[in-house]
Amino acid sequence: MSGEPPAPSGLRQPASAVLRPGTPLRALRCVRHTEREAVARCPVCGGSFCRECVSEHDGRLLCAPCLTREVAQARQPVRRRDWAPLRRAAGTTASVLVLWALFYFWGLLLVRIPPAFHEGRVWRSFEEANK
Numbered sequence: 188m189s190g191e192p193p194a195p196s197g198l199r200q201p202a203s204a205v206l207r208p209g210t211p212l213r214a215l216r217c218v219r220h221t222e223r224e225a226v227a228r229c230p231v232c233g234g235s236f237c238r239e240c241v242s243e244h245d246g247r248l249l250c251a252p253c254l255t256r257e258v259a260q261a262r263q264p265v266r267r268r269d270w271a272p273l274r275r276a277a278g279t280t281a282s283v284l285v286l287w288a289l290f291y292f293w294g295l296l297l298v299r300i301p302p303a304f305h306e307g308r309v310w311r312s313f314e315e316a317n318k
């Protein structure tokens with residue numbers, strides 16, 4: 188996604204690590220409810236939120252706008268990933284079919300060749316016919 192700023196590497200953490208020591212969360216207030224204490228920090232946007240404003244998703248506590256965006260983003264790659272193995276399988280099946288057809292018709296050709304050809308007599312009879 189090009190419209191999004193690159194997320195700092197430290198932001199993607201499990202929910203248990205959101206309330207890490209050293210973070211003065213108690214001093215922070217929810218960015219939406221200034222009268223409430225912040226209990227979690229959204230790992231995506233970095234904003235502090237009260238319990239009501241965050242919900243758990245994929246083991247992380249996200250604020251509502253970030254959750255909506257994450258869910259929308261998570262759906263798109265899944266759809267793309269669903270088709271890749273199918274296309275690969277179709278390609279494999281096609282090449283297997285082509286190989287099978289090649290060997291099948293090669294086999295038909297071998298069967299049609301008279302046994303005299305394999306035994307070398309075909310050349311002798313050819314020479315005899317030309318005499």
Ligand SMILES: [Zn+2]
Pocket residue numbers: 229230231232233234249250251252253254
């Ligand atoms: Zn957020």
Ligand SMILES: [Zn+2]
Pocket residue numbers: 217218219220223236237238239240
């Ligand atoms: Zn709130």
